[in-house]
Amino acid sequence: MLVNATQSEELRVALVDGQWLYNLDVESAALEQKKANIYKGRITRIEPSLEAAFVDFGSEKHGFLSLREVAAEYLQPELKPGQEVIIQVDKEERGAKGAALSTYVSLAGCYLVLMPNNSRAGGISKRIAGDERDELREIFSRLEIPESMGVIVRTAGVGRSFEELQWDLNVLLAQWQAIQEAAETKTAPFLIFREGDVVVRAIRDYLRPEIDEIVVDDVQAYERIHSHLQMMRPDFVSRVKLYQDTIPLFNRFQIESQINSASGREVRLHSGGAIVIDHTEALISIDINSAKATKGHDIEETAFQTNMEAASEIARQLRLRDIGGLVVIDFIDMLSGANQRAVENKLRGALKIDRARVQVGKISKFGLLEMSRQRLRPALGELGQISCPRCSGKGNIPPIAAVALTILRVIEEESIKDRTAKVQVELPLVLATYLINEKKHAIVEIEQRQHIQVILLPNQFLETPNYKVERIRSFSKVSKDSQQSYELLAQPENPGALPYDVTDNTQTFDTAAVVAVSRSAPPKASDKNKSKAGVGLIQRIVSSIIGDGTAAVEPKKSATAVKTTRHPSNRRYNNNNRNRNKKYKRPVKVEEVEKVEKVEKVDKEA
Secondary structure (H helix, E strand, O other): OEEEOOOOOEEEEEEEEOOEEEEEEEEEOOOOOOOOOEEEEEEEEEEOOOOEEEEEOOOOOOEEEEHHHOOHHHHOOOOOOOOEEEEEEEEOOEOOEOOEEEOOOOEEOOOEEEEOOOOOOOEEOOOOOOHHHHHHHHHHOOOOOOOOOEEEEOHHHOOOOHHHHHHHHHHHHHHHHHHHHHHOOOOOOEEEEOOOOHHHHHHHHHOOOOOOOEEEOOHHHHHHHHHHHHHHOHHHHHHEEEOOOOOOHHHHOOOHHHHHHOOOOEEEOOOOOEEEEEEOOOOEEEEEEOOOOOOOOOHHHHHHHHHHHHHHHHHHHHHHHOOOEEEEEEOOOOOOHHHHHHHHHHHHHHOOOOOOOEEEOOOOOOOEEEEEEOOOOOOHHHOOOOOOOOOOOOOOOOOHHHHHHHHHHHHHHHHOOOOEEEEEEEEOHHHHHHHHHOOHHHHHHHHHHHOOEEEEEEOOOOOOOOOEEEEEEOOOOOOOOOOOHHHHOOOOOOOOOOOOOOOOOOOOOOOOOEOOOOOOOOOOOOHHHHHHHOOOHHHHHHHHHHOOOOOOOOOOOOOOOOOOOOOOOOOOOOOOHHHOOOOOOOOOOHHHHHHHHHHHHHHHHO
């Protein structure tokens, strides 16, 4: 894990394997991220046609609260305008759309996720399977979970003891209690709890035994991460390293060029092919081109090899860019059905390490594959980028001659209106030069035909294809006859600044009512858990096959039974397809074995 914090305007966290970048998180100081923040809001109006309510939670745009995301406690007797609710941001604001909200709050800890007002949810992460799932299920049944709450065990909880999970649960319960107390202190709207920054989230979400080092290139960030790990994950404190070389951290690991490629439209493949990623209002389209790829012996083999390589790279680009929503992939046409299934399986396998929820379809007869991906954070292309002032984000502009003809038509349209005396056009230098020379006769014809005056004002601060047209009436009270033509130009407030220049990135954000919650020291991990946490995934798989050399010891039952609340997950067995056709084998008791031996002995004697 590499943490780049040398620039205060941007904080970057990258996960690398050697020199291969497979995950990237970027946080800009100029952009406030509201996802997972908890607010106290006020319902402004309810739209029955949308089955939703709009909530004022302090943002410029009101949030969208679906009625399916309203907890039962707010429906007694009914939801009404002016009612105050505690909400959490599920999705960030995008364009003209407000943030998506939910009253079902979830608090993520090191090993657990607490859902304080959703008792029906909970269980063990679907990513955990086999013996580890059975072990966690036994520990989960002993956790002291309040009746009205639900808990999910995260993948980071694998190998953790009951004491460690209970400690994390107690921290989350204290945090929720502080949120509830803070919500009673003020009236809505205001910010109650702010989600941690990108470093805290990366440590919470990505810290696994496979992470060998956490390399930080800033002293203050190093001290903050070191103290945070001492309090939350002391077993990882020794892996934090301070990078002090003169070569930038990301350049040392040769991932800066990979980050730059993740911001571009085209990504080159090692085989010579390329993938092209285009964003539209409805979906994300990804096109695969073979270009210079010549791996195969024939066209079918070349298409298959290029598609296989592109499948892995597409899964990686989706993670790096955090592309969410509907994605349509146009693979190179393949005639073999087996090759199509192989490409589909390659894509699904590459998406397994993605934290986002992903649904993948099949390649259609047109060579298209549809998939959807959950958006975890603002996309990489949305951070620190604005729409182009020349093309307005379209990517292309019309030529000079086409814009000049459009201006002539607009002048003609304005001149035929009643009582028009003058038509004043403010336009870029190149357009003014073209009209004055190549289209001078057309302007003269309009003036003579409509009995008006056309005034062209070249403006050095305008760029093609932008222009301004103003119609001046004959009885207008504003007289501009006394002014010279060069005096009619509107002067910008800052002539030296470009329209896309951003010099002030400092913004003030709201302060959360709950800043920090006092935490007790985490319990020490047992030797068994340390040994499990110290090995990688491959070593754990090998040890599960050949054994780890330790004998299994049957746990002793406690003398006093403690009654704890269990929250069976409704989907624990219903969604577990691999267990549907398997018969449950009841363990054989010692008494039954002795009884069978006695019967066999009697038969022999008889």
